[in-house]
Amino acid sequence: MTLPSATAVPGGRASSRRGSRAAGRERPAGSSATAGYFFVALYVGLLGLLGVAPVVYAIYLALSNSGGFGSSFVDAFKDYRFVPAFEHILAFMLIWLISQTILVVGLTLMLHTLAQRVGAVFRFLFYIPGALAGAASVVVWLFMLDPTASPFAFVLHWLGYAQFNNAIAPGNLSTIFAIMAFWTGAGGWIVVMYGALNNIPHELLESAQIDGANAFKTAFFIKLPLIRKWIVYMLVLSFAGGTQLFVEPTVLGSAALGVGVSKYWSPNQLAWFVASQYDNFAEAAALSVVLLVLGLFVAAVLVWRGRLFEAE
Amino acid sequence: MKSYLSPRFRALALSVAVVAVVAVTAGGSSASVRSASTKASSPPLVVWYDAARAAYVSEYKATHPHANIKWVLYSGDSNGDGTLQSKFALYNRVGWKAGVAPDVVFDEENYEAGWLGEPPFNDLLDLSKYIPKSVYSKDEGLGDCMINGKLLCLRNDNAANVLWVDTKLWSQFFPNQAPPTTWAQYASDGQALVKSHPGYYIGEFGQPWDAETYLWGNECPLNQAIGNSVLLDNPNSPNCTTIAHLIDSARDAFTKDGPFTTAWVNDKTAQHMVMDIGAIWQGGAIYPSGSGSEGPGTNVMEAYPPPVATNGAHVTGSIGGGLWMVTSHSKQPKAAAALVQYMVTSPKIQANPKITQGLPAYAPDQDAWLTSLDGVFANPKATEAAIKQAAGEIWTGWSPVPWSVESIFGNSVTPGLVAGGSFTSALQTLAGNIKSAAQSAGWQVKSKK
Numbered sequence: 001m002t003l004p005s006a007t008a009v010p011g012g013r014a015s016s017r018r019g020s021r022a023a024g025r026e027r028p029a030g031s032s033a034t035a036g037y038f039f040v041a042l043y044v045g046l047l048g049l050l051g052v053a054p055v056v057y058a059i060y061l062a063l064s065n066s067g068g069f070g071s072s073f074v075d076a077f078k079d080y081r082f083v084p085a086f087e088h089i090l091a092f093m094l095i096w097l098i099s100q101t102i103l104v105v106g107l108t109l110m111l112h113t114l115a116q117r118v119g120a121v122f123r124f125l126f127y128i129p130g131a132l133a134g135a136a137s138v139v140v141w142l143f144m145l146d147p148t149a150s151p152f153a154f155v156l157h158w159l160g161y162a163q164f165n166n167a168i169a170p171g172n173l174s175t176i177f178a179i180m181a182f183w184t185g186a187g188g189w190i191v192v193m194y195g196a197l198n199n200i201p202h203e204l205l206e207s208a209q210i211d212g213a214n215a216f217k218t219a220f221f222i223k224l225p226l227i228r229k230w231i232v233y234m235l236v237l238s239f240a241g242g243t244q245l246f247v248e249p250t251v252l253g254s255a256a257l258g259v260g261v262s263k264y265w266s267p268n269q270l271a272w273f274v275a276s277q278y279d280n281f282a283e284a285a286a287l288s289v290v291l292l293v294l295g296l297f298v299a300a301v302l303v304w305r306g307r308l309f310e311a312e
Numbered sequence: 313m314k315s316y317l318s319p320r321f322r323a324l325a326l327s328v329a330v331v332a333v334v335a336v337t338a339g340g341s342s343a344s345v346r347s348a349s350t351k352a353s354s355p356p357l358v359v360w361y362d363a364a365r366a367a368y369v370s371e372y373k374a375t376h377p378h379a380n381i382k383w384v385l386y387s388g389d390s391n392g393d394g395t396l397q398s399k400f401a402l403y404n405r406v407g408w409k410a411g412v413a414p415d416v417v418f419d420e421e422n423y424e425a426g427w428l429g430e431p432p433f434n435d436l437l438d439l440s441k442y443i444p445k446s447v448y449s450k451d452e453g454l455g456d457c458m459i460n461g462k463l464l465c466l467r468n469d470n471a472a473n474v475l476w477v478d479t480k481l482w483s484q485f486f487p488n489q490a491p492p493t494t495w496a497q498y499a500s501d502g503q504a505l506v507k508s509h510p511g512y513y514i515g516e517f518g519q520p521w522d523a524e525t526y527l528w529g530n531e532c533p534l535n536q537a538i539g540n541s542v543l544l545d546n547p548n549s550p551n552c553t554t555i556a557h558l559i560d561s562a563r564d565a566f567t568k569d570g571p572f573t574t575a576w577v578n579d580k581t582a583q584h585m586v587m588d589i590g591a592i593w594q595g596g597a598i599y600p601s602g603s604g605s606e607g608p609g610t611n612v613m614e615a616y617p618p619p620v621a622t623n624g625a626h627v628t629g630s631i632g633g634g635l636w637m638v639t640s641h642s643k644q645p646k647a648a649a650a651l652v653q654y655m656v657t658s659p660k661i662q663a664n665p666k667i668t669q670g671l672p673a674y675a676p677d678q679d680a681w682l683t684s685l686d687g688v689f690a691n692p693k694a695t696e697a698a699i700k701q702a703a704g705e706i707w708t709g710w711s712p713v714p715w716s717v718e719s720i721f722g723n724s725v726t727p728g729l730v731a732g733g734s735f736t737s738a739l740q741t742l743a744g745n746i747k748s749a750a751q752s753a754g755w756q757v758k759s760k761k
Contacts, residue, residue, distance in 0.1 A: 080748040148575045163568060163575065165518070165730045170723075257572060258391050258520045258722035259730075276398030278714075278753065279432045281405070 055292060061285035072282035076290065079274070079283070081264045088174060089266050093242050096178035100238065104186050105231060108193035109219040123194060127187035137184050138251040145176065168252065168260045177248050189234050196230040197223055232306030239302070240295045244268045267291055355411025356380045357647055361418045362388025365634075367667040368655055375660065381651075382411070388420040388634075391520075392716040400428055400435050400639075408641030415642040416651055419635045422456045422471070426537075426712030428637070429464035431754070437638040438462040442649035450675045451656060453630065455708035460540055464637065466656045469670030470678075471591040471633030472702040473529055475616040476599070478608055479690045481586045485509055491587060495530065495558050495619045498587075502562030505586060510564070512584050517559065517566035518729045520722035521631050523742065525589050526735075528629030528710040530555040530621045534743055537711035538761060543750045546759045547743035554622040556735040568730055571598045571605075582607035589618060591631040592699050593670035595689060614690040615698040618705070627707040633670060671703055678703070715749040 065072040076082060107126070111119045132140055143149050146164040147156040161167040168176065200223060208222050246268040253261035263277075264270040267287055275284035303309060359381055361369055369383050389396045396419060403413045419425075429436035440448070440463040448454065448463060453472075457465040475498075477491045485505065492498040502514040515525075527534055532552035536544040546552070559566070567584070569575040571594070576582070582598055582605060590598070592615075601609035618628035636652040638645060655661060662672035663680035672681050682696040689695040724745045725738045747757045 080752060146574065148578050163730065164573065165568070165726065169727050169731065254391070254393065256722075257570065258719055259518075259570075259726045260723065262723040263394070263719065273394075276401050277394050278397075279401040279404060281401075 058285045058288045058292070061281055062289050065282035065286075067282075072286040073290075075280070075283045076286040079270070081262075081270050081273075082267075082287075085264055085267045085270045089243055089245060091174035092177050092181075092245065092266075093239070095175055096181050096242060097235065097238060099178065100182055100186060100189070101231065101235065103182070104189045104193060104234070105224070105227075107186075108190050108197060109223060111190070111194060112197045112223070113215050113219070119194070123187075123191055126190045129183040130185065130187040133184050134247045135251050137180055138248050138255070141176070141180055142252070142255050164256065165259050168256055170260060173249070173252075173261060173265065176252075177245060180248055181242065181245075185238070192234070193227060193230055196227040200226050229306060229308055232302050232308050235306075236299045236302050236308075239298050243291055243295055246272070354380070355643070356382040357416065357642075357644055357651065358382045358384060358411060358414045359416040359418075359651065360384045360386050360414045362386065362390065362420055362634075364388070364420075364669070365418050368661055371658075371661050371667060372651075372654070384414070388418060389424065390420050392421050392424075392719050396424065396428060397433070400433055403641070404433070404435070408639065410643040413641065414639055415644060415648040417637045417639065418468070419465070419637060420632060421716070422453075422467075422630065422633050422635060423712040423716070425457050425464040425635055425637060426459050427714040429459060429462065430541075430714060435639050435641065436462075436464040437640045437642065437645055437649070438464065439466065439638060439649055439652070442638075442645060443653050447653060447657060452673045452675060452703055453633070453706055455706070456635065456712045459712060465635040466652055467673035468634040468636055468656060469593065469668060470673045470703045470706075471593060471630045471670055472699075472706050473525060473589050473591055473618050473628045473631060474595075474698055474702045475587055475618055476585075476590050476595055477587045477614050477616055478585060478599075478612055479614050480608065480612045481512065485512070485586060491616050492619055493617070495555055495622055498619050499558040499562045501587075502565030506562065506564045509586075512565075512586050513567045513581070513588070514562065514565045514586055515567075515588050516570060517563065517735075518568045518726050519570040520718040520726065522725075523717050523721050524629045524631050524710070526555050526559055526629075527552060528707060529589065529618055529627065531623060531625055531627055531707055531709060533709060534739075535711060535713060535717050535746060536709045537713060538758070541755045543711075543713070543746075543755050543757045544759075544761060545743050545747050545750065545757050547739040548759070551621070551623055552739055553736065556739050558622070559735045563735075577604060577606050580606045591633070591670070592702070593632065595695075596669060610688050612690055615695040615702075617698045617701050625707075626705050628702050628705045629710065630706045633673070671699055713750070713755075714753045715746070717746065720745045720749060 062072050063069060065075075067075070111122055114122070129137075144152060145156070145167045147153050147161055147167065148164070150156060156167055159167075205218060205222065208218050213222065245266045249261050249265040249269060250263075253263060253265070264273045268291065271284040271287035271291075274280045274287070357380065359369075361383060363385065365388075366385070372379070372381075387393055387395050396417065399414075407413075419428075425436060427433065443463070443466070448466060451457075451466050452470050453467045454463070456467060457463055475491060482491060485508065486501065492501050498514065505512055505514060516522075523534070530551050532555060533544045533546050533549050534552060538544045567576075567581055569579065569581055571582070588594075595613055595615060596610060598605060599607035599610050599613045601607055617626075621627050636655055638648040638652060642648045656672075657674045657677065659677050659680060660667075662668050662674055662677035663684075665681055665684040668681065672678055678700065682700065685696055685699075686692045721742060725742050728738055728741065729735065750757050
């Protein structure tokens, strides 16, 4: 899953950022431009090797099936595991993206009204669960969800789950993975959003205050519209990461000793399953291409609707 | 947060971070690359074995000190984790390089020869050309290996199901009565137990291998290959419905916890099992006292013959055990087959219960192994006779196929059963899911012969 920790945090207070920008503009082209090209070339090289080349190979594999042009896509769509896998991921995304967006933005706006030092402590606290990413977070949740071992067993018993198998019943899985993903990612996004809020010029907030806006009005009518692009950015990355859900259901499934979580719960797992268990790399590639198209489409809509690339 | 770094330094730091992230991501996928052995001029024989077979390897090394073999420990494909399928699929793409790709493989899943040896894999060697019939015909349970006329594996141990009875609890709860010999008696004993001693059990129910216990053991034709890629899948057969109905009639007498869960150990469930239908190896694996299993001790456990099927047939199911297979890409098929033959037949390995935990599949080694049970279980002579009887009664109509019934059962049936659904209604769900999996694997599915 894509983690916000790998993304750049919008830096510094407005004044210092503007300062460095100005300094960059003043700098003559020459040597720094060469260094710029060098580093961009490095990135483009790696992007080609590890990003574009696999995509091209996947499209080639998907189209070069022995059954005829495009037959691997027909196989994928007709696969009896295809629709359930996308239903699972759809339910997961709805729960996760909505709760993440509301809670991350809400918490950050609240944190931003606190004193700098208190806010920093909370940001750190929120970030801690994010340190347990991927498989490690699943292992923690295995204990949390087992009524015979969990420190929150009373909650599970109250919900009517006497056994681990009750807790991970198929109807609960989308919610469980959404909760896992939320705790893994939310802390990092709160840090990102907080950085974005710090970019809002002080004068703007001060003038809002002078005009009589209270904390709520400032948050809702001034701050929120100004970090809209960062919210869209979070949605784009989260959507791409979320549709590729793989580690969580795989680890949970093997830890449950084959009960409840199927090996093709998510589309990405299904792609792995048909490739590795039935030697059908063409159908797996077709599924990957479907995921890629879906991710690109949603990203395009979000970028366009959210006006992400428009200059300020 | 004020930045003290120059823009150029920041750009450098950022690129280093990006490269590091990419390197870490890429590194993860190459972790399974192994270094090839280069000491010998000809490539070594590569043998993949599981942890439970480590003692076999030491024994083989002791008796064959000069053998040029690369031993590779792997998961054994336990719980059908699919390791073999995924590795084989990759070798099929990149080529089976001698000395790197496996020649011999030990597999814990007893249906997988029908998966790896058939299309689209076709990766297993027909051993009948390399191992004499006089040898393999004495290997019991070959229904898992003899597929479309090809001998694709040898069975390591016989994992037939028997009726394990806790003699102490039995004589306490059912004085003056013998343990059940039919499924009907088994169910009625369960009903009686629920009334008189709630909290004690006659078996486990809701585990992925339930189909292999109750359906396989009653000749239920849900997973029966009746031709090349033709499956008989009939949940309406009386052989299926009668057993499901009997199990449902005594459901409260079954624990929902499997023997490999934390709940099983925490609740000392093994000490509450009055009886249990389970594989031969379960006697020594689940019931020992102390240690992690918290059982009553093997000395109170006695094996009885499995219940007679509701149609009167003397049959039983089989859970686990293991297979030795040779890959069809091996450059040294003779040496590989000889190693497999040694592992399966050598009395040094198979007749020694410290090395082989289940009943040897190879009949000539069975008596010596059984004698070694003296002093382990209650009434050793009766236990040894029951085990030997069950070993010869495995029904051959539950076929090795390219899908995992355990996996289907665990994912599609167990959740409903755990939530209180009936086995009778679950039969249709199970049959429907087996049908989908079979059709998706290119099989034709019939509901009548």
